[in-house]
Amino acid sequence: MPDIEVNGIRLEYAEQGTGQPIVFVHGVLNDLRSWKDQIEVFGSKYRAVALSCRYYYPNEAISDDADLSLDTLVDDLAAFLRALHLAPAHLVGASNGGFACLLLALREPGLVRTLVLAEPPVLPVLGVSAPPKPHQILKLLVRSPKAAMAVIRFGARGIGPASRAFKRGDDEQGLQIFATAVLGRKAAANLTEFMRRQMHDNVRPFKARLRAGFPPFSETDARSIRVPTLLVTGEDSAPVLHRITDKLERLMPRVERFDIPNASHLMYEDNSEAFNGAVLAFLSRNRDMKAAPLNQ
Numbered sequence: 001m002p003d004i005e006v007n008g009i010r011l012e013y014a015e016q017g018t019g020q021p022i023v024f025v026h027g028v029l030n031d032l033r034s035w036k037d038q039i040e041v042f043g044s045k046y047r048a049v050a051l052s053c054r055y056y057y058p059n060e061a062i063s064d065d066a067d068l069s070l071d072t073l074v075d076d077l078a079a080f081l082r083a084l085h086l087a088p089a090h091l092v093g094a095s096n097g098g099f100a101c102l103l104l105a106l107r108e109p110g111l112v113r114t115l116v117l118a119e120p121p122v123l124p125v126l127g128v129s130a131p132p133k134p135h136q137i138l139k140l141l142v143r144s145p146k147a148a149m150a151v152i153r154f155g156a157r158g159i160g161p162a163s164r165a166f167k168r169g170d171d172e173q174g175l176q177i178f179a180t181a182v183l184g185r186k187a188a189a190n191l192t193e194f195m196r197r198q199m200h201d202n203v204r205p206f207k208a209r210l211r212a213g214f215p216p217f218s219e220t221d222a223r224s225i226r227v228p229t230l231l232v233t234g235e236d237s238a239p240v241l242h243r244i245t246d247k248l249e250r251l252m253p254r255v256e257r258f259d260i261p262n263a264s265h266l267m268y269e270d271n272s273e274a275f276n277g278a279v280l281a282f283l284s285r286n287r288d289m290k291a292a293p294l295n296q
Contacts, residue, residue, distance in 0.1 A: 001058070006079035012058055013051040013080075016043030020113070020287065021086040024050040025077065027095030027265075029175075029199045029206050031056045034094070037272035045280070046090070051080060053097070055208070057201040068208035070096070071215055074103045081111050088113040090283055094268060095119055096209060103215065105225050114286045115229040116279050117248070119241040119265055124217040126151065126247060131159055131213075147247070150240040157181050158238075163210060171203050182238050187264035195266065222251035229255045230282040234263035234270065241265060256282060 003012040014032050016039050024035040035050040042048040053073050055062035062068060077100055081087045090113050093101035098120030105112040123129065126147055128136040132155060140148040158181025165174035179199070180188040191199075199206075229252055231245050249257050258278040263270035 003059075004080070004083050006083050007076055009054055009060060009076070011051055011054065011076065011080060013049055013084075014039055015047070015049045016040060017046055017048050019046045020090065021081075021084075022046040022048050022090040022092060022283070023077075023081065023086055024048070025091065025093040025097030025101055026050070026053065026056070027097055028209050029178075029202050030094070031058070031198060031202055033057075033194075033198060034266075034269065037269060038092075038276060041276050042280070046283070047086075049084070049086065051077075053077075053100075053205075055205040057198070062204050062208050064204065066208050067212040068205055069212045069215070070100060070103065070209070073100045074107065077101070077104055078108055078111055087111040090114045090116070090286075092116040092279060093118065093120065095121060095265065099214070099217075102225070103217065105227050105229075106217075106221050109225075109227060112227050114283065115225075115227055116232060116282065117229060118232045118267060118275075119234065119237055119245060120248075121214075121241065122217055122244050122248065123151070124214055125219060125222055125251070126244060129213060131155055131163075144243070147240075147243040150238075150243045154181055154238060154240040159210075166207050166210070171200075171207075174207075175199050175203060182241075183264040183266065184236050184238070187236060187266070187270070195269065219251055222248055223253060225252055226254060228282075228286045230279065231255060231257045232267060232275065232278060233257070233259050234265055234267035235259055235261050236263060237265045237267075258282075 001012050003010045022042055026034045031052040032050040039048050052059050054076050091101040098117040105115055162174045162178040233245050249255055260267040260271050260274050268275045
């Protein structure tokens with residue numbers, strides 16, 4: 001598997017095909033292996049590249065007490081695109097990777113041709129941090145009761161108890177709690193051994209991301225992103241992820257949306273055929289889209 005040094009660290013990646021670059025950026029408990037159902041399919045039409053982000057398997061491990069900011073991952077992604085001459089790229093980001101792609105499109109639009117965002121956890125666009133503060137929840141309750149209740153439930157059933165489990169050293173319980181909150185009980189119980197292995201291989205950078213939280217991302221930021229964007233949701237995903245996607249859909253000026261049936265937050269694995277078809281159709285409609293001028 002090839003690797004490349006960016007920002008003082010080596011990142012491994014998989015690559016297949018030629019043509020316009022499409023770069024896949026994984027979620028908070030995954031790595032480049034999560035795109036196994038995409039690389040060959042997209043590599044038949046594009047230069048398909050999937051990377052493992054800093055400290056994610058099989059890259060260099062992170063220390064137990066370190067934090068891993070999303071800003072660091074965004075900077076790495078920008079450097080990765082430049083180092084492999086991939087810009088402007090079609091970016092496909094899942095979950096935490098989707099948030100990273102969104103921030104990159106905001107900060108360096110010249111690197112991005114289009115965006116495909118699979119349920120990015122952009123809590124700041126709802127006006128709340130991670131974890132949310134009581135006064136933020138109260139304001140959100142006034143503005144959007146459904147979104148507020150979804151955030152409250154996710155915090156009470158997911159982030160809160162998972163974080164406490166990790167603090168007492170029970171990684172297994174922390175992973176199970178978080179997976180259940182994000183995927184739902186049925187999907188979490190039916191995770192394949194392949195998916196569980198990825199979660200365990202990446203628990204240390206996951207905990208580091210939890211400690212670091214999220215950078216700001218406002219409604220104004222969402223409105224300012226001009227690249228064509230496809231928002232993708234899983235039919236059975238956590239309600240909070242649907243409420244965030246609803247908000248992004250209302251705010252972003254050049255946006256489409258597609259809901260993947262019979263799929264959880266891991267929609268690109270649960271129903272890869274529907275996911276791949278939706279993304280390929282979106283890319284076909286936007287192949288000739290020009291990005292903003294590159295900042296060298």
